[in-house]
Amino acid sequence: MLHRTRAGRFIDRLNAAVLLVVAGSMVFPFFYIFAVSFSSLEDVIRNDLLLWPETWVTDAYRYILGSEPFIRSFFVTVLVTVLGTLVNLAFTATMAYGLSRPIYGRRILLFLVVFTLLFSAGLIPTYMVVKATGLLDSIWSLILPVAISPFNLIVMRQFFLRIPEELHEAAILDGANHLQIFWRIILPLSKPALAAFSLFYAVGHWNNYFSAILYVNDPAKWPLQVVLRQIVIVNEPKAALQGGQQMIHNPPPPETVQMAAILLTTLPILFIYPFLQKYFVKGVMLGSVKE
Template structure:
């Protein structure tokens, strides 16, 4: 018993050390990006790599927040994330609940859902569909084509099937119709699952930029990830964000502007995660097995 207890302690300690090392490795790039974003021009130019800046300089943040286009892109992204996640959860949950019962055409609909999991139309056919439906250069082009994710639908359907049918039968005896049963009984019991998939959908909408590049021609509708791409990849930090408000020769280095933009685009979704973390694992696992 003593040897087993000692082995367990050594094993647990080793796991903790390994996980801490992995966490440090994962955290290191983020710390570096944060440090560069608050560094002065002289310190950035004189040092190749550092994690703690000697002096704190927020000029890069002041520069990007002086841009109307950057501020507008933040609000556009928040709007897309909130509205898109709401649409995703409403459509996914209602269809999953409908398919959790034996209804007419259930197998056909399930086959269509599973078919889209295995075969994708591709970029060009999807673009033509968005164009012909009049969604080009519209916020809805980033929401409706991805309104339902097949994998999330299947898992949520399995979660609804695990809810005891007696609850729904009791509600119907009390005079509740299907919609009232869904809203008053099923949804309150599904909070962990809704929180988990809501986080999945929200992260997707917040980080999505490729669809915006394809479907949005108006820069006023660009989300923050597209602006971030222009800054980091295309390297248009000064010309895109300056807006004539700050002289280029007085602007911070382009690299610090890039790092500041990355921090601003990343931090909001990181703040949301801790509030949903307690439901995250439970919500995913509840629909993964039946029993």
């Protein structure tokens, strides 16, 4: 018994050490980005691996926050994230509730949902559909084509199936219709699942840039991730942030601008995560087990 206890303590310490190494490897990039974004050009040139700025400089943040294209793209991203998440929840919850009820053709509809989970139409047919529906160069092209996630729909349907049938029967006896049951009974009981999936959808909209590259040609409607791509990957911070305005004679170093842009783009969605983290296991796992 004593031998097993010592072995167990050794395993616990080993797990803790491994987890600390993994956590440090994940936190270090954020710390490096933070340090470079507040550093001067001399610090960036002198240090290959900058861990702490010798001279604290906020020129990169003033340069970015004073950029009209960046601020405009930030509000576009917030609009797409909020509006898209609401559309996702509305479509996913209503269809999941319908598929959880004994309606005619439920098996066929569920088969079609699973089919789209395994097979997709492809890039060119999707683009043709978006173009034929007149969604090109519109923020709706970033929302409606991904209105429902098949995986989230299936999990939410399983969540609704776990709600006792007696609640539906009691509500029907009281004279409630399906819309009233869904709005007054099902949704209040589904707050953990809705909170978890809202974060899933919100993170997807916030990080999405490929759809905007395909469907949005107007730079005034570009989301934040497209501007970030121009700054970091294409390496054109001046063109992306000034957007045809008068050029600034002494802009901050491109390296600090890139790091500051990454940090400003990541922080908003990072701050939302802790408030909804507690709903993850409860919201998702309740619909993932079939009895």
